[in-house]
Amino acid sequence: MVGISTSPWWSWTHGLMVRSYLPVINTLAKGLDIRLGHRVTNVVRRYNGVKVTVENGKTFIADAAIAELGVGLENKIILHFENVFWPNVEFLGVVAGISYGCSYFLNLHKAARHPVLVYMPSGRLAKDIEKMSDEAAANFAFVQLKKILPDASSPIQYLVSRWGSDINSLGEATSMCYPGSVHGAYSTGMMAAEDCRMRVLERYGELDLFQPVMGEMASLTIPLQISRM
Known part of the structure; x- marks a missing residue:
């Protein structure tokens, strides 16, 4: 089955960060000792903390470390076209009898005014696509688009992500309540940070430890420009 989505709840739950996520990252990083360029290879639990x-x-010696963080996989195949030939909707999707055959495209033209569609494969399909060349992956995405719009014109440019095989990510943080979303990834990270905080509290018994920092995080004001999809 092939369909074009106009579901109203999607229209208010999605947005595009006009100036990327850098303002969010910079605001959350204020006051924290963050070490870039330090890829962790081993974490050993010690009687008084962890050795990284x-x-x-x-x-490095630390009080606690994240034991695990939910990780899933959803890649992006960005297709840039000469002109817009699709309807002015947020998503275009393919519904199939098996999950491997389901797919959808994000319409960037609706928010950014560029003739761009983003194919969003996930799970096993995303892993299989990572084994393809960029050209083959783009061709695969275009074949899926043709199932929705048989008269679709060929893309003039394409870009393929490979989050699953990227050694610095190995996937995307995910949430059971908000899968495939930035706020889901954020809430997952906050839960992992809270788990570390509780382990430190258990060790030292200082109930007010880190509470000012966590309180500030909950009331952050971040200047953002968001374009609604």
């Missing part, structure tokens, strides 16, 4: 080893052999 990074790729260059340097070690």
Whole structure:
């Protein structure tokens, strides 16, 4: 079955960050000791905390570390066209009898005014696409688009992500309540941070430890420009 989605709840739950997520990252990073360029290779639990080893052999001693973070996989195949030939909707989707055959496209033209569609494969399909060349992946996405719009014109440019095989990500943070969303990833990270905080509290018994920081995080004001899809 092929369909074009006009579902009203999608229209208010999605938005496009006009100036990327950098303002969010910079605001959340204020006051924190963040070390870039330190890829962790090993974490060893000690009686009084954890010992973290990074790729260059340097070690750090910390009170706690994240034990696990929910990770899923959804890649993006960005197709840039000469002209817009699709309807002015947020999503175009394909519904199939098996999950592997389901797919959808995000319409960036609706928010950014560029003739761009983003194919969003997830799960096993996303992993299989990572084994393809960029050209083959773009061709695969275009074949899926033709199932929705048989008269679709060929893309003039394409870009393919490979989050699952990227050693610095190995997927995307995910949430059971808000899968495939930025606020879901954010809430998952906050839950992991809270778990670390509680482990430190259990060890030292200081109930007010980190509470000012966590309180500030909950009331952050971040200047953003969001274009509604």
